[in-house]
Amino acid sequence: MTTLDRRKFLKVAGAGGAATAVAACDQPTAPAVHEAMPNLSWRMTSSFPKSLDTIYGAAETFARVVREMTDGRFQIQVFAGGEIVGGLQAADAVTDGTVEMAHTASYYYWGK
Structure with missing residues (x-):
């Protein structure tokens, strides 16, 4: 894997991780879980x-x-x-x- 390929992979993986984090933030929290x-x-x-x-x-x-x-x-x-x-x-x-x-x-x- 060349340096360019690694950079491209890291950009795609980073964007996917950021999208997952944003989607997770939109989920409602469950206070009952926190209290338990x-x-x-x-x-x-x-x-x-x-x-x-x-x-x-x-x-x-x-x-x-x-x-x-x-x-x-x-x-x-x-x-x-x-x-x-x-x-x-x-x-x-x-x-x-x-x-x-x-x-x-x-x-x-x-x-x-």
């Missing part, structure tokens, strides 16, 4: 230390946006690598049920 949503509190372990503020900060931003979008009903507490499990064990912690979410890179688990 339970309060959730999940823990997310990251593979990255807090000192990598750009990468680690993405997890904190994600948690903040989810909290705001759900009016505080879905809380995600982010833990840096090493606070709950080692950085290279983040996905394993989800598999084992230690935490509900992981913020990691898939290439850390290439051989699994």
